[in-house]
Amino acid sequence: MKLILSLTLLWALSSTAGALQCQTCINQNCSSTVPQPCSSETACIAASIQANVSGFSTQQIFKACAPSSLCPALGPQTFSGNVGFANALVYANCCNTDNCNMNIIPIPVAQTNNSLKCYTCDLFTSNCNSSIQCKGVENSCIQATLTTLSSTFLAFGCASTNLCAAASLGNLTSIESVNATGVSCCGTSLCNTVKTNTTSVPTTAAPTTSEAGCRIRLGMIHLLLGLLVFTLC
Template sequence: MDLQLSVFLLFILFTAGHSLDCYVCSNSTGSCVGQQTVITCPAGSSQCMSSIIGIQVGGNSSTGNIKACAAACLSQSFNFGYVRTTVSCCNTDLCNLQDVPVPVATGKSCYYCDGQSCSNTVKCAGTEDRCIKVPASDFGQPTLVKGCVSKSLCDATTSVSFGNATCCEGNLCNGAQSVTQSVLFLCCSLLSYFLMH
């Protein structure tokens, strides 16, 4: 019995002292490869995260990469027409070495809102297998965010009742009706929420 207790305590000491090592990088103009560094994650961080973010405003577009330690990370993807993000999570040392690849189009489409209309369509890519519609309020104005999302993101938003979000599986199933919007503000809020949770 004493031997079992000793082995158990020894196991706890060795596993409690192990910290996760992850690559970190923030590059707003392209790849992190060659620019990333290794850090030992702080207590409470149990995953390494790697993400690719694409933003399109008017005729200008940019793609960036972020790698970091994460306390809680959800592998997911979304595309709201002018903001696309794919996040990959892993839980072993230095597992986030590679940049997340740009997702490949799947043939599915969903509606998205651009501030003028919600009848625009966007092509889903990678794991984005659902359409989403998120009605909310922005400074007293009705707002609406629509686009493509992965199932994992739909499950997460419905479990926390985020802005009465509804997901559906059919092509263009998230409706084309128009709503007055302040879309950029709401999408930045959603992006921050999804990246931080």
Template sequence: MCKNDATSVACTNEHCETAMVIVTIQGLTGRTKSCVSSSVCEPNNQTFSFNYGGAQLTAFVHCCKTDNCNSVNVSATGNQTENKLMCYMCDGGQSTVCNKTVQCNGNQDHCVKGTVHYNGKDSLFSGCASKNMCGAASQLGFLTGALKFDDGPHCCDTKLCNSAWTVKLSVVPFWVGLLLFVAL
């Protein structure tokens, strides 16, 4: 059994999680409590982070294995200052060009690119990510709401390795999705 907001739910997964999620679009902060796959929880405390220039999400996640163990709230910890990695990002709005750059922060040690599906639309994303976010992206729905990764994420760990690309997608639905998820 895991806490899920105000109630307890039976889980088929092996772990419970509680997370503090910070989205820097407008300085919003949210918390989640749910069931998660054990592959997301190694080790028990992790920081997942991604940065697409106009939006950044950092989630401080604590996992545990006993009934209702995720009743405690998690605090934001860790260094979120700029690091040495720089990656390509996409222009905001309706732009289809991804040739601007973004400075990575904290544990964002990889460049990333791919597409997500949200509200019936495919949206491009390109920017910085933590290594653990790259490895567990398909299982991070508890952090990103209803976002589904259609292509990728494709991650690499050297400066500007997520080469600039041109596509016919918009990043606006992705940013709006992150904002709406945290606002709820």
């Protein structure tokens, strides 16, 4: 019995000894971090997020282990998305040595307009006939359906290529009570049009302002960076 217990302990120690270790936030503003062994992740990430949802602005710092779908290459990258009622810009850096994500990434600055325009949808009517001007690295038009526990709404707008790649790889499917389906991207102006035979997305009774804000914030963060398992509610 002692031999079995000893072997079990040695196996447990050896299985974590070779794992990558990354700094992980232990509070919402990430002012404190702890080293944490990664499970199957192959990179560490440090990110700064600037988001605006229906006039509600917030900044967030994030550090954690990152899957290859979020960090397909090492070094800095920028995620950006705008679905009309919400937009977010993320500066991130990926690395693959122990605790390499200790440094703080600067909060993103405003981007300038580029030449791309994309359709966007009204949150409550699912009318997708208006357009928005894309900015900075947003070089694709994105469309998706976001579902919470009690409502479903369309999210059309602008996105960076790496955001589209993360979405298509299924990296945005597991944040609490929010699900993104039908995510697709295209690269020409106004290419994310709703097909004429598409039926309206069913919705429940319009939520209150505070309920809508909470759900939108969850959905937008979910859509933009699925690794960031936190809420602003």
